[in-house]
Amino acid sequence: MTKFKLSVAAFAVAIALPALSGAALAETNEITVGISVTTTGPAAALGIPERNALEFVVKEISGHPIKIIVLDDGGDPTAATTNARRFVTESKADVIMGSSVTPPSVAISNVANEAQIPHIALAPLPITPERAKWSVVMPQPIPIMGKVLYEHMKKNNVKTVGYIGYSDSYGDLWFNDLKKQGEAMGLKIVGEERFARPDTSVAGQALKLVAANPDAILVGASGTAAALPQTTLRERGYNGLIYQTHGAASMDFIRIAGKSAEGVLMASGPVMDPEGQDDTALTKKSGMALVKVYEEKYGPSSRSQFAxxxxxxxxxxxRVVPVALKKAKPGTQEFxxxxxxxxxTEKDIAASQGVYNFTETDRYGLDDRSRILLTVKNGKYVIVK
Incomplete structure (x- = not known):
């Protein structure tokens, strides 16, 4: 296995294989993967595990070394656009990945589709006809994750729901799904509040929701910022059920929310509990492998939905590179x-978070095998059976 080295700059982290001569490069035909993630700013709790997990991914496929270039976009769509264009023009990337949150992921998708380069999004994003051809998405789609939350609400006699979420496309995705799926299941939305990712207070929004007194509140946020509504609602006296999205599924959420995290209901991918999966689950092998090496390096309970x-x-x-190599060489549009x-064409691609079957109309490619429901008890995540 080829080793790789790590160098850090003020705004970029580049992961690259040791320098090769021109002749060696011609022989090995590196496959270049440009990755824009959020390792600084409010969403760093998502991007840092995504970057960390790159230490444990394959370094070559079918004898072709993988050259990985990682840049930080700070969660900013403008920076993500710049990064993506650098991957296109400077790196001549074969694949682009990113970003860690929805707005910059949309920006990268636009560039990738314009440049006709495969794009693998690491955050949920709305798939429009303009973005459908070249982008696929790793995280679970909102409707799959939303359904497990709304079903739990119904089983627990929830009739009214309040919503507080980001004032951006991620917040929109979740509120729109709550309206579409939740209302169809008989849930009544009695309040909608929004906040910006960098906000340090949601006291006003929380007071309005507390006054509306819904049976449950859904928080449409991600990363450590998802803990802000959680703690504020409890501090302002809200005692109903609080639901969080898979964008909040990290140990940092518990660390920051503290006692307020107790009893939260959270959608998550199966990688947060591979040990609890049946041996026949196609997600178990990859999930166990990742959790083992990740927690050996970063400590017990450091596992992450985002990694x-x-x-x-x-x-x-x-799975897809060996198929493509039969038709063309890396570095070409044909590849x-x-x-x-x-x-x-590749089906049942088993991974830690689900089993992927992409189609022209389904760019997420996941089903119910990609979700579990968690709660927090005594400062630890446990599965809700």
């Missing part, structure tokens, strides 16, 4: 075209 996304992206590449086609 699973970047790790799984390379599980997908392990990128072949990769795009292989995303659609």
């Amino acid at each position: 699973g996304h970047s790790y799984d992206a390379f599980k997908v590449l392990e 990128r075209d072949a990769l795009r086609e292989a995303f659609l």
Whole structure:
């Protein structure tokens, strides 16, 4: 296995294989993967595990070394656009990945589709006809994760729901799903509040929701910022059920929310509890492998929903790259075209977060095997059976 070295700059982290001569490069035909993630700013709790997981991904496929270039976008769509264009023009990337949150992921998708380069998103994003051809998405789609939350609400006699979420596309995705699926299941929305990712207080929004007194509140946020509504609602006296999305599924959420995290209901991918899966589950092998090496390096209970996304992206590449190599060489448009086609022809791609079956109309490619429901008891995540 080829080793790789790590160098850090002020704004970029580049992971690259040791320098090769021009002749060696011609022989090995590196496959270049450009990755823009959020390792600084409010969403760093998502991007840092995604970057960390790259230490444990495959370093070559079918004898072709993988050259990984990682840049930080700080969660900013403008920076993500710049990074993506650098991957296109400077790195001549065969594949682009990122970002860690929805707005910059949308920006990267736009560039990738314009440049006709396969794009693997590490955050949920709305798939429009303009973005459908070249982008696929690793995280679970909102409707799959939303359904497990709304079903739990119904089983627990929840009739009214309040919503507080980001004032951006991630918040929109969740509120729209709550309206579409939740209302169809008989849930009544009695309040909607929004906040910006950098906000340090949601006291006003929380007071309005407490006054509305819904049976449950859904928080449409991600990363450590998802803990802000959680703690504020409890501090302001809300005693109903609080539901969080898979964007909050990290140990940092418990660390920051503290006692307020107790009893939260949270959708998550299966990588957060591979030990609890049946031996027949196709997600168990990859999940156990990632959790083992990740927690050996970063400590007990450091496992992360987000580390699973970047790790799984390379599980997908392990399946599609050999197929594409039969048609073309890395560094060519023909290879990128072949990769795009292989995303659609390869089936049952097992990874830590789900089993992927991409189609022209389903760019997430996941089903109910990609979700579990968690709660927090005594400062630890446990599965809700």
